[in-house]
Amino acid sequence: MIKPIRAVSLVCLLGGSLLALSAGSAPARAQSADLVLCDRLAADPADPDKPADVKGVAEIAPGDVATAIKFCRTAAASSRRALYGLGRAYAANRQSNEAIAAYRKAADKGSSSAMVELGVLYATGAGVAKDDAAARKLFERAAEAGNPRGISNLAALSGGGGAPADPVRARALLAKAAESNAEAQYQLGMMLAEGQGGAKDDVGARSLFEKAAAQGHPAALERMGAFAQSGRGGPQDSTAAKDYYQKAAALGNDDAKAALKRAECPYVLKDKHGGVVSNLCF
Structure with missing residues (x-):
């Protein structure tokens, strides 16, 4: 728990800048101290509502949770992003019902x-x-x-955990988000690689996986390893494939770990139906 004096000191530190903002900017841009502190402690880095000058936090620090709830709750009266921040703070404090209620109100406000x-x-x-x-x-x-x-x-x-229910629409939506979002790049790459929602495109899939892999996306790193290993959608490069697999494995990707194991033990033992039983090492 944060001591009250810390919260007060944050307000004091920001007081001058808040006054300057109110005096030197248009009224629409002025923000309350409560909202500024809510943003500082609980803003989501990926929230489109977040101002560009607000960094945000991937996870709310345990010691900041109570203070975040206090200031976000006050700011939530006039700000939907503060309502969302309040939901994040409640979730971090394991107050599930309160978090859901805050998310609902924020969603209703857009x-x-x-x-x-x-x-x-x-x-x-x-x-x-x-x-x-x-x-x-x-x-x-x-x-x-x-x-x-x-x-x-x-x-x-999707209903069965496979392809999206509307792959054509999903592919179009992902194309819009894939300009900057690693997860969207990976998802769209998978659709291109499998020919879901449109033509199969290994070159396009590899390009998307490469972009997502550069941002540290574990599954995209694994896919780049597989594509580089087989020469799919571009040049074959065993050295690069191993590097991609190692990076993905370090991030916990099980498929990449299995690929590295196969590389160490290339002899495959199969059953009578052709299924892989295990890899043999000598």
Whole structure:
């Protein structure tokens, strides 16, 4: 828990800049101290509502949770991104019901990030009854608003865990998000590699995997290893393939770990149906 004096000191440190902002900027740009502190402690780096000058935090520090709840709750009266930040703070404090309520209010006010969080909860059944239809509607709303996570989650969501329910639409939405989002690049690359929602395109898939891999996306790193190893969509390069696999494995990707194991033990033992039983090492 953060001591009250820390919260007060943050307000004091920011007080001068807030006054200058109010005096030197248009009224529409002025922000309350509560919102500034909410942003500092609980803003999501990927939230499209977040101002460019706000860095955000991937995870709210345990010692900042109580302070984040306090300031975000006050700022939430007039800011939907503060409502979303409040939901994040409640979630970090394991207050699931309060987090869901805050996400709902933020989503109702148009927060696409809150829509994504609610969609994930419905898709996984965490804190709410599992409901793929509700998840899909929320992801669709977020995707229509241009939220990259909404787009990639919509593309990934399907009744049986396979191809998207509407691959053509998913592919079009992903193409828009893939300009900058690593997950969207990976998802679109998979669709191009498998020919879902349009023509198969190994060269295009490899290019997308390469972009996502450069951002440290584990699954994209593994796919780049596989494509480089086989020469799919570009030059064959065993050295590069091993490097990609090692990077993916270091990030916990099981497929990459298995690929490295196969490289160490290239002799394959198969059953009578041709299925792989194990790799043999000598």
